[in-house]
């Protein structure tokens with residue numbers, strides 16, 4: 001899957017590989033090549049520009065660790081940016097209502113009927129009880145195709161002769177309620193091109209029924225066409241997600257990127273074959289890892305970053321023991337803490353402590369104030385807290401941080417106490 005893109009990325013990475021240092025020029029030319037790959041892979045040019053620019057900002061602002069090769073940092077950055085892009089919206093199916101209604105929409109031949117059967121098969125494995133409803137009124141062949149698939153794979157199919165779409169759906173819902181089906185899957189009609197009639201039909205069923213999942217089934221072989229039609233479907237009935245089909249061929253994978261970016265809707269499933277079980281939940285991390293073909297390096301960088309964090313922690317520990325813990329270290333600690341997530345969630349994870357602490361909601365607020373106070377200190381003051389005996393300095397910091405003289409003093413006392421505490425207990429630390 002997506003061999004095309006992967007191969008090209010591999011080629012770029014092998015070119016910059018093993019260079020001791022990456023210069024600004026290297027970076028520019030690498031970014032240019034990435035741009036080409038994405039454009040060639042059918043990603044919309046605006047998205048490409050946006051992506052490459054944010055990648056550049058990310059890379060320029062990155063600390064280069066001695067223990068990491070520069071090309072590894074680039075790969076990790078690309079990986080993270082792509083994962084971020086694909087992580088748009090809620091990924092899980094949201095099945096609400098009794099029965100929950102899922103509608104599959106999209107252009108002709110994109111794979112709606114095949115996917116409807118696959119989805120039904122998948123949901124059955126998840127212990128749901130789905131009912132397939134044929135919603136292409138005009139083509140008798142469409143009805144037969146879904147029916148045959150259902151029979152072949154032992155799936156439940158709604159038989160009907162009603163030729164009014166809204167009535168047909170209403171009937172299927174009644175039938176589902178009476179027969180304990182908890183999900184109905186609407187296999188809607190496709191058109192060669194988007195036309196008014198198709199859209200009106202969809203708008204009408206969207207208005208008349210509560211459809212909890214409106215999934216656009218996009219053929220990844222069609223590249224930009226799939227992107228454009230996804231946008232129109234999204235503008236008309238506000239999609240809830242995307243299913244990409246035919247990812248088994250050697251097609252351009254770029255459509256996936258563009259569809260997500262343009263609709264701002266998540267890819268929920270991908271299909272990579274005609275057979276009934278060729279449907280899988282979409283995981284951004286796995287997809288990007290396959291796309292870049294660089295999974296090992298990403299893991300390596302993550303590991304190295306963890307080691308670096310540990311080294312930093314050790315440095316701080318050493319400073320603590322020596323009684324040199326200054327406000328700059330304090331700030332580093334706060335930043336690290338913030339990266340971990342909300343304060344309460346972190347404390348809750350601590351064994352033995354989590355359940356016992358009552359939160360007032362002020363903790364987060366206080367951390368912010370402490371950060372503001374330290375940020376208002378000069379670097380010299382941060383490194384030499386004894387300078388803060390000076391009243392004018394304290395006043396200036398209080399003003400600059402939007403807090404009060406009392407708060408700044410409180411922080412200074414806390415810092416002093418901490419130092420004293422550590423001095424007393426340093427042998428036990």
Ligand SMILES: Nc1nc2c(ncn2[C@@H]2O[C@H](COP(=O)(O)OP(=O)(O)OP(=O)(O)O)[C@@H](O)[C@H]2O)c(=O)[nH]1
Nearest residue numbers: 108109110111112113114190245246271272273274
């Ligand atoms: N290789 C491959 N073929 C697929 C996949 N999904 C669907 N197809 C094939 O694509 C063709 C069209 O699929 P359908 O499910 O009939 O498409 P549709 O959207 O229902 O078409 P209309 O109802 O005519 O709009 C069929 O030949 C399917 O077997 C896939 O993931 N991989």
Ligand SMILES: [Mg+2]
Nearest residue numbers: 112113114142
């Ligand atoms: Mg069909």
